[in-house]
Amino acid sequence: MKSWAFLLLLACNLAQAQAFEAAPFRPAQLDALITDSRLDEISGMASSRRADQRYWVHNDAPRPAELQAIDNTGKSIARLRIEGVRAIDWEDIASYTIDGKPWLLIGDIGDNAGVRNVYELIAVEEPDLAGQPATLSVKPGWRLRFRYVDGAHDSEAMAVDVSRREILLVNKHAPLAVYRLPLGPPGTGPGILVAEKIRDLDAIPQPNASERQARFPSARFGGSPTGLDIDPAGHRAILLTYRDIWLFTRSSHEDWSQAFAGKPRQISLPPIAQAEAIAFDRRAHAILVSGERLPAPLLRFDGNR
Numbered sequence: 643m644k645s646w647a648f649l650l651l652l653a654c655n656l657a658q659a660q661a662f663e664a665a666p667f668r669p670a671q672l673d674a675l676i677t678d679s680r681l682d683e684i685s686g687m688a689s690s691r692r693a694d695q696r697y698w699v700h701n702d703a704p705r706p707a708e709l710q711a712i713d714n715t716g717k718s719i720a721r722l723r724i725e726g727v728r729a730i731d732w733e734d735i736a737s738y739t740i741d742g743k744p745w746l747l748i749g750d751i752g753d754n755a756g757v758r759n760v761y762e763l764i765a766v767e768e769p770d771l772a773g774q775p776a777t778l779s780v781k782p783g784w785r786l787r788f789r790y791v792d793g794a795h796d797s798e799a800m801a802v803d804v805s806r807r808e809i810l811l812v813n814k815h816a817p818l819a820v821y822r823l824p825l826g827p828p829g830t831g832p833g834i835l836v837a838e839k840i841r842d843l844d845a846i847p848q849p850n851a852s853e854r855q856a857r858f859p860s861a862r863f864g865g866s867p868t869g870l871d872i873d874p875a876g877h878r879a880i881l882l883t884y885r886d887i888w889l890f891t892r893s894s895h896e897d898w899s900q901a902f903a904g905k906p907r908q909i910s911l912p913p914i915a916q917a918e919a920i921a922f923d924r925r926a927h928a929i930l931v932s933g934e935r936l937p938a939p940l941l942r943f944d945g946n947r
Contacts, residue, residue, distance in 0.1 A: 673716075685732065687699045690924060692768055708721055719771065730762075747764070749811070797814055817842060840897075845904075847864065886909060887943070890904065917933040
């Protein structure tokens with residue numbers, strides 16, 4: 643092989659390797675600062691399935707059982723009250739479309755003391771806000787009560803994979819694990835379902851001894867999952883901790899147990915007081931992150947496409 647041809651081949655191979663190793667998302671940019679006093683403890687976020695640049699968020703509990711829709715400037719555009727529901731400890735929310743209908747799934751899954759016998763998921767159909775008043779009320783489409791197969795867990799991370807008809811949950815405190823529930827109404831089966839443990843989650847670094855002794859600031863607890871989302875295609879999962887985003891990729895021949903066994907890509911967060919809410923945007927081209935404490939930043943990580 644002539645020297646110039648060899649050098650060209652080497653350059654092509656190097657370029658391919660660099661492209662493979664390129665960061666999947668660009669560094670964070672600040673889309674907005676959320677200053678609405680009604681959103682001082684944002685604990686979950688999901689992208690609207692009806693409109694771009696619209697996000698459904700909720701506060702940590704105990705609060706009224708309601709969601710708020712915000713736009714990409716951080717402005718509140720609607721309030722959605724959930725009738726007949728008590729918010730014990732809402733910690734995450736997921737959005738998805740199934741059979742042509744857009745849904746919001748609320749995870750009442752927090753358990754700081756680790757004493758709850760039963761947790762609950764509440765599904766409501768996402769309303770069309772066009773021409774509607776600023777405050778709406780809806781009844782749940784369905785509710786699912788469950789417990790974990792191995793005892794009580796404090797969890798803040800929940801996501802939906804429509805392609806596999808699954809709900810995934812990750813507990814907050816080590817040892818971490820991934821759990822699974824079927825997506826949809828519980829039907830005529832047992833009143834309380836059991837969340838199946840599909841695998842231990844060893845890929846997320848945990849705090850050292852000195853960090854565990856210091857309760858605050860919360861950013862010290864880098865290994866504590868506080869949010870989860872899965873893209874609409876069901877190929878990528880993003881897990882939020884107080885310091886990082888962890889990107890897991892699932893190939894077409896894998897299930898999530900296999901995907902979470904792989905090595906995730908790490909995306910570092912800029913300094914943020916208490917990152918607790920994460921979501922892909924509607925088209926899964928970017929990641930949005932926010933959290934508790936006002937003013938709450940709305941961070942955007944655009945994908946490197």
